[in-house]
Amino acid sequence: MMQTVxxxxxxxxxxxxxxxxxxxxxxxxxxxxxxxxxxxxxxFGAALCIDMAVNRHxxxxxxxxxxxxxxxxxxxxxxxxxxxxxxxxxxx
Amino acid sequence: xxxxxxxxxxELPLLVWLVFVWGALWQNFSPGNLLFGALIAVLVARIxxxxxxxxxxxxxxxRAVPFALIFLGKVVAASFQVLYLAVxxxxxxxxxxxxxxxxxxxxxxxxxxxHVISLIPGxxxxxxxRSTSTLYIHGINxxxxxxxxxxxxxxxxxxxxxxxxxxxxxELSALTQEIAA
Amino acid sequence: MNPETLxxxxxxxxMVIGALMSLAAAIGLLRFPDLMSRMHAATKPQVLGLFLLLxxxxxxxxxxxVWPVLLVAWLFQLLTVPVSAHMVGRAGYRTKHLHPELLSxxxxxxVVQKAxxxxxxxxxxxx
Numbered sequence: 001m002m003q004t005v006x007x008x009x010x011x012x013x014x015x016x017x018x019x020x021x022x023x024x025x026x027x028x029x030x031x032x033x034x035x036x037x038x039x040x041x042x043x044f045g046a047a048l049c050i051d052m053a054v055n056r057h058x059x060x061x062x063x064x065x066x067x068x069x070x071x072x073x074x075x076x077x078x079x080x081x082x083x084x085x086x087x088x089x090x091x092x
Numbered sequence: 093x094x095x096x097x098x099x100x101x102x103e104l105p106l107l108v109w110l111v112f113v114w115g116a117l118w119q120n121f122s123p124g125n126l127l128f129g130a131l132i133a134v135l136v137a138r139i140x141x142x143x144x145x146x147x148x149x150x151x152x153x154x155r156a157v158p159f160a161l162i163f164l165g166k167v168v169a170a171s172f173q174v175l176y177l178a179v180x181x182x183x184x185x186x187x188x189x190x191x192x193x194x195x196x197x198x199x200x201x202x203x204x205x206x207h208v209i210s211l212i213p214g215x216x217x218x219x220x221x222r223s224t225s226t227l228y229i230h231g232i233n234x235x236x237x238x239x240x241x242x243x244x245x246x247x248x249x250x251x252x253x254x255x256x257x258x259x260x261x262x263e264l265s266a267l268t269q270e271i272a273a
Numbered sequence: 274m275n276p277e278t279l280x281x282x283x284x285x286x287x288m289v290i291g292a293l294m295s296l297a298a299a300i301g302l303l304r305f306p307d308l309m310s311r312m313h314a315a316t317k318p319q320v321l322g323l324f325l326l327l328x329x330x331x332x333x334x335x336x337x338x339v340w341p342v343l344l345v346a347w348l349f350q351l352l353t354v355p356v357s358a359h360m361v362g363r364a365g366y367r368t369k370h371l372h373p374e375l376l377s378x379x380x381x382x383x384v385v386q387k388a389x390x391x392x393x394x395x396x397x398x399x400x
Contacts, residue, residue, distance in 0.1 A: 039315050211317065
């Protein structure tokens with residue numbers, strides 16, 4: 001049964017990753033791309049989680065936490081940067 | 093540098109949380125490990141000093157458990173709502189930005205309400221006005237004033253639930269008066 | 274049915290639904306018209322998806338001491354996701370990434386304009 005689950009989730013996650021990558025490429029603005037990159041990281045996290053659950057180990061758990069932290073710090077930084085840059089443009 | 097002394101009672105929730113994280117990360121809840129974790133937690137809280145979060149001084153567990161369960165149910169509903177909207181509506185989805193004035197002026201409650209609101213169906217916090225404690229919320233699939241009123245009521249109800257769990261006594265009595273009226 | 278297969282079945286269902294949540298986020302990203310509604314798609318399914326996958330992992334490990342660390346991982350996500358969504362949304366609103374024709378009402382616009390006028394006259398540095 002685990003083999004079937006692995007196949008199904010692999011297909012679903014690949015489709016999801018493809019969708020997120022399309023949005024990263026097409027995204028009209030920087031913020032759209034950041035959002036899509038965040039989702040892509042979450043999909044990687046999901047893949048790590050499924051690998052751990054199917055093979056019954058916990059080696060990737062800290063990697064999972066690190067990935068979600070990177071997504072958080074990255075999107076906050078970029079959002080901050082975008083807002084700052086516009087404020088600067090208005091003043092000059 | 094003047095530091096306001098904080099009582100141990102105020103610091104206790106933070107310390108318990110830090111010890112819990114310590115135990116969880118080591119995956120070891122033996123008394124010795126917890127004791128060492130407590131030592132490190134006290135050291136960290138003393139050295140890396142942050143302004144204390146002003147707690148309401150009460151925490152109602154009997155109210156918190158059902159609230160957490162309902163919250164979990166709403167998280168599930170939120171995901172399926174997004175799935176439904178994405179598949180069925182797609183590009184035609186209409187949203188609105190709604191201003192919701194909150195009752196409480198405490199930072200903790202406004203933050204907690206904002207967090208819960210961002211995770212339940214169809215709402216995200218766009219902007220917070222701290223001086224009047226008003227949340228500006230982006231609601232998805234809000235097509236008319238009726239939907240907006242529903243969203244506003246949802247937010248106010250969430251805040252009422254949080255006040256019942258951990259608001260101060262004044263906020264709680266104000267809330268009961270408002271409901272009785 | 275013995276408990277082993279039952280636990281396996283439950284965690285299998287959790288894993289499939291958790292993966293579907295990622296797909297829901299991707300479909301939302303592709304189909305929603307503007308940044309704000311895409312933010313809904315990016316944040317909400319992630320939280321449920323990670324919850325289900327961590328629950329499946331906990332069920333598969335069959336030891337109690339993994340549950341606290343899984344809970345901590347989920348709580349961290351619960352705390353960080355609304356913050357980053359709020360930051361992106363705020364930046365998006367301020368840089369006019371909004372399509373007014375997709376909104377049925379906007380109660381923030383008047384407030385922002387008033388604040389901008391005040392800032393222009395007084396030169397107040399607001400944040």
